[in-house]
Amino acid sequence: MKALHTAATGMKAQERNVEVISNNVANLRTTGYKRQRVDFQDLLYQNLRRMGTETSDAGTIVPTGVQIGSGVKVAATAHIMSQGSLEQTSNELDIAIRGEGFFQIELPDGTTAYTRDGSFELDADGTLVTVDGYQVLSGIEIPEDGQDITISSDGTVQIVDPDGAVVNLGQIELARFVNKSGLEAVGDNLFLETEASGAPQVDNPGNDGFGDVQQYFLEMANVDAVTEIADLISAQRAYEMNSKVIQAADEMYSTTSQLR
Incomplete structure (x- = not known):
């Protein structure tokens, strides 16, 4: 079941997000500090049915197809070089x-x-x-x-x-x-x-x-405490939701193993 591993990438990505946010908050009073932002990218997709393929001799094609993603990754931790106060x-x-x-x-x-x-x-x-x-x-x-x-x-x-x-x-x-x-x-x-x-x-x-x-x-640092706390809460909730997906996938595995 891919969901287990996909959700794990989400938890890992949000863990990195929290690490960056914590560094921003730690440098709230650091002279000349420039805050960082995490940029995410989705991972490779598995094509179960590729869009654009022909489905008949008449030339009809698949309009959307079936793609299953494999999760998320941290692509960059960019420095935001805006002016500090x-x-x-x-x-x-x-x-x-x-x-x-x-x-x-x-x-x-x-x-x-x-x-x-x-x-x-x-x-x-x-x-x-x-x-x-x-x-x-x-x-x-x-x-x-x-x-x-x-x-x-x-x-x-x-x-x-x-x-x-x-x-x-x-x-x-x-x-x-x-x-x-x-x-x-x-x-x-x-x-x-x-x-x-x-x-x-x-x-x-x-x-x-x-x-x-x-x-x-x-x-001063260009870190806004309110923004960082809001980002921290969002990252925490995303981490929790990914953990819920892992729990759900585990329960589905358990149900499958108990079939007779």
Whole structure:
């Protein structure tokens, strides 16, 4: 009886769905986190009577046929790259992106990673780094005697030197991708380029469709708690219904085995 195995695929798929939802809820307050959504696909079909086949010498054909499906599978867990809400902070090195783009981060092995998490700090050399100490690709170093760090909406970084003069230190660039959902999440709020995402396009904030940056703000996760709870309830009910199908199939097996 195929129903037993078909319902099992449904339970497994909903188990994966709940795992993704739980990760979204766990990252409800993670800076720059992008929620995931599970995409399902049906499995192969068994053709008991193929549509379009001829049923007589006169050329009459089967209009619909008989197909029995074999269940469901998880096809993708796509990242939804919509804008998260901006939350104001008191840290002058907190930067949020409003619109398209990612900050570029240099990993210890020289690989470039990308993030929407703009909670930056300074290392001992005055270089802009992430909370894990990874350098932000900007080439900007803040002098030890620099004061009143200002980051404008186009990414320009300025300070006031001891003489009271405004000094321009450079500009923070952003990267964007044709298919940003094709980026690979690797943890630590970081994404890596893949063949699916395409090569990054790099430019200054505010140019040619790039978003601008907001100092003293951080982008929160784009997770809506109410939506996640509703999805969780739906997944739970779907799991229960598939378990009921397995119980019904088992009872039918039991009835068959008791025939004399």
